Amino acid sequence: MAAGVLLVAALLSAHARADHQATSLQMAGVVFRHGHRNIMRQYDFDPYSNNVSYWPGGIGQITSRGKMQMYKFGQLLRERYSGLLSDAYTPEETLVRSSSSPRCVSSALCVLAGLFPPTDQEVWNPDLLWQPVPLYAPEEGHDKLIRMDADCPAYREEFNRQMSSPEMRAFNSNYSDVYRVISEHWKPVSDFEEPNNLHDHFRIEEERGIPLPDWTRGLYPDKLLQISNQYHIFRTYTPLMARLKMGPLVKDVVGRMIASTGGASGARLLLYSGHDDMVTGLLGVLGLPNRFKVRYGAAVFLELHSDPTGNHHVQVFFMADTDEQQIQRIHPVGCDTHCDLDMFANLTATVTPVDWDQECQLRGAEAP
Structure with a gap:
């Protein structure tokens, strides 16, 4: 099992929020599983799986229930991060990445619909209170970050x-x-x-x-x-497996946090729409002791805060069920409630590859 920082989870309220009284939220990275979906395949032994009338939208696709789950999750994000984001959608503030899987892309689009309903001048069709928000999805087989299907x-x-x-x-x-x-x-x-x-x-x-x-x-x-x-x-059974499977995602989030503290411009909200193994893998490399199969819409929140003295710290939360929207606070042992950013970076350094492409090469093999 991957070595990690042992975590202790404390259940907070249904809409748990970080303490903003003495701190200021600077950035947030949210890693979430897609919404409720249909079955993934058809089986010879199962006549119902071959009856398309049972699976509106298609095999493997997000369902109407899943669409509503993710739309409401977007509304939760709007409420949670109202102080971080402008009222109107601003491209520089939000970066959205998705697995190329249709159910993940559809989930991300539903989240964005709940997160960024058009306001005032953004309304382009009064009969449709929705606006297009771009997202980025790597080609299948080349995703190091979310689908994690790039060859290694x-x-x-x-x-x-x-x-x-x-x-x-x-x-x-x-x-x-x-x-x-x-x-x-x-x-x-x-x-x-x-x-x-x-x-x-x-x-x-x-x-x-x-x-x-x-x-x-x-x-x-x-x-x-x-x-x-x-x-x-x-999937992240050993430290090496955790580093090669989850390292690029951890490196992306932590690296952007560190860069922001140095004055670099960049998105304030990072959204990653993916699969169950992405969420469980992230929980695993963070050291959550009771790893389990996550539900649809489960999410990990990584939040960067600064205090009045200019020090930066990370707070981590987990939402197990998007229907109930109860959020757990996760505290790394060795960090206090406000885990210092430098310490958080050190704690995750063991799963952060220096050069993923090079580390993925077999020992003794030259990169093509």
């Missing part, structure tokens, strides 16, 4: 090495009965990847009131959830 041979090698470790062999042995049942009713399965996908699939169908196959009894939800949790933990 060193990560792939470490992933495969850990999959063959005694710990993972023991884990797979413990769940061999689950793999056997799935193999009998679908296709050969020997590790956690497909059970993780099936847990998502069955949970979505259960929400829709769709009857699950009889053979899932005893597997869903408990055993498949346990396997799914391990799948997400494993």
Whole structure:
């Protein structure tokens, strides 16, 4: 498991806010999962997955419920950061990045609709109180930051090495009965990847009131959830895996915070619309002790503050459920409530690559 700073979470109010009485919010980075979606794939054993009438909008797409979740999340951001942002949308103040996945792009657009409703001169159509706000999504297969699908041979090698470790062999042995049942009713399965996908699939169908196959009894939800949790933990299982998988995102946020304290101009609000493994991975490298599968719209807030003396510190929050919008305060052990920016940068330095492209090369291999 990735080495990190042990964190202690304290549940705050539904709209927990940073203390602004003696501090001034300078910048915020918000990393969030997309909204509620349809199933991701169709299965031969599941006739409902092949009936498109059950999945309006398409397989893998955000649902109407998900759109509303993310729109309300945008409204929460507007309320939370009203003192940070201008009333009207200002391009220099906000930077929005998304995974190229359609459900993440759609989620980001819904967030922006809630965050930046047009005001006064921004209204261009009185029948449509919406305005276009740009976002940036790297091409699939080239995303180091959010989708984390850019090729990294060193990560792939470490992933495969850990999959063959005694710990993972023991884990797979413990769940061999689950793999056997799935193999009998679908296709050969020997590790956690497909059970993780099936847990998502069955949970979505259960929400829709769709009857699950009889053979899932005893597997869903408990055993498949346990396997799914391990799948997400494993993405940043070792310090090297955490550095290569989550390092670019951490470096981007912390680097922009440091630059802003030196007077560099830049966005005040950074938004990252991505997937569950991005959120769980960030929680993991920050050292959250109880890593778990996050829900739709889950978000991590990284906020930079300054006090009257000019010192800068970071406050971290976590929202587990966008429907309830309850926000947890997360305190790194070794930092006080107002974690000094330099200390926060030092604490995250172990997962911050100096040169990601070079570090992703296999040892002894030359970069192309």
